[in-house]
Amino acid sequence: MGATMTQTSQPIVKPAARNRRVAGMDPDKRRQILDGAHAVFTAQGFDAASMSEIAAAASVSKGTLYVYFEDKEHLFVALIEREREVQKQGVYAALTDGPDLRDALARFGEGLVRLLCGGFAVSAHRIVIGVAERMPDLGREFYERGPKQGAYRLSQFLADKVGQGLLDIDDTYLAAVQFLDLCQSTILRPRLFNALREPPAEAEIRRVVDSAVDMFLARYGCRKT
Template sequence: MTDTMTPVSGPARRNRRAAGTDPEKRRQILDGAYQVFTARGFDAASMNDIAAAANVSKGTLYVYFQDKEHLFVALIERERETQKRGAFEALDQDADPVRALANFGRCLVRMITHEFAVSAHRIVIGVAERMPDIGRSFYENGPMQGTRLIARHLDRMVAEGKLVPIADTGLAAVQFIDLCQSTLTRPRLFNAVRTPPDEAEIDHVVEEAMAMFLARYGVKRRA
């Protein structure tokens, strides 16, 4: 008895991707998920809705993402990477490290007070107790990464004599980030304020954050 199936060989075999690894298919799913999550919210969205919006089968959807929570976290990371690059680049766009730090603070606030980012924070906090790996991944790829970047920038500022010696630049980085969020993030996280802050409000809070930060760590100049 002969096998009537024609074996896949040559370029066709080389071009086949392992299940769940096609970047275009993954992007297609995430685009569909973004439409559904932004239109319906996390709780009302279903994997059926997302499969339909992405124009893929539900089986294909589960090959790429094991559940709705992991799909949402992947979407968060994609959206955050785009915005994060702008914030990180702000540290290199000004030769003055003090101004660069303030620019980073403004970019950071715009990023974390964006409507999608606020919603993402709420959802991750909501699932972190029963799915701690999601909370840990969200933290390590977001806040922790930003803290380390700022800490390295502070090390540079200390070396250049822009700041006094700092025993713990990691702690100082968190202090700066928290100061920049004052009055802006928490009201939106709890839905007490439902619109992003305007540029004047962001400028005011970040300027005050810089003033407090430099009062503690800035080099005191003689009159």
């Protein structure tokens, strides 16, 4: 594909096609752009940020910026995905590191709250909520790659525990969403509205998550006879 054959059957590679394949593939340059975008989006928000400012912050030309990302929306989604991938691996690890159900749920919940209440995550949520009405595809992608994926991963963990006879749940996805919401109670919403200017204290995170685990197990835990 992308080459024509001469009478001697020697392929002639078309330079333009080859260049298109390699353009935008330098991981160091991509990381450089995302670092610059992180600084600009965090400082100015989505609407105020411009591609010119992002290019300047990343120390690349505007043309180079568009080789890697076709528009500001795709750049923002890529940035969110990078930051989430770095942070959520530790959160998911809580579901596989130990056999104790209560401990696993508590560590998962605490990690989740720390992630969601961090500065970048809060800014990202605010930005997406602000533009989701006029950019529904961006909002949907943010939701599906973040909250929905997290709930699905947790539901798989819960299904395994149902199979082990530790939980009694008919709809593990619904139960997962309920647990996620319980862990965020009184913490995330104040952060999103800037009523809570700093991330919550560790003691408060533990207090809220411990209560969430107690309520969850009271509803879904299998009672020993």
